[in-house]
Amino acid sequence: MTDGYQERISTLLKEKNITNNELAEAIGKGKATIGRYLTKGPTRTYPSIEDLSLIAEYFKVQAHWLCFGVGDKHTDAEDITHAANQSAVTVAVYNRTEVNALLSGDTPPSVGSIPVPPEYKECFGVMYPVTGSVSYKWDCIALVNPNKAWVNDDIVLARLPGNPYPDFFTLVKVGTIIHVWYGDDTTKNAIHQVSDNDIDVLGVVRWGTWEKRI
Known part of the structure; x- marks a missing residue:
């Protein structure tokens, strides 16, 4: 049993507005x-x-998630077993504020883990911000590959100047200028224009999964 059960119980108490008593x-x-x-x-x-x-x-919620952080709140044990039998691997999921520590070689607390196909074993999961009515019912987890070089139109996890914590952006490079959109919404004007030296790309989003809230 991992110590992360404390954070998972505390999160559930806050989400449901339940007291310790x-x-x-x-x-x-x-x-x-x-x-x-x-x-x-x-x-x-x-x-x-x-x-x-x-x-x-x-x-x-599922006991294997609460006790061990395996799967998500609602993934049946049978689904976890089936994924394992199909050679799936599990990767840890973190909040964006923990990514700096993770990439520095520390072991920050995770918010859980998810089973993924073997080709994503080098990735780590990061909670992806969602807005609007969907955010009341779902969380999104993005799988981030820290070893993949980005290309135009990729969604990346990156740090911009003046922001100590990373966020998700879509990047398009034209000449020497990188045009930056927040998240995956490229229907509006880019929010930044930077050079290679002005943005710290931590990884490329290769795959994601949705987790239903309670």
């Missing part, structure tokens, strides 16, 4: 017990697999 009552534990499950201090205690399964059942 309400969760404790739902699984037959005391409020203080839930607090000890979630703390990283000296009073921390570790929940049993049975308790985590009860928490998963309460939030209507």
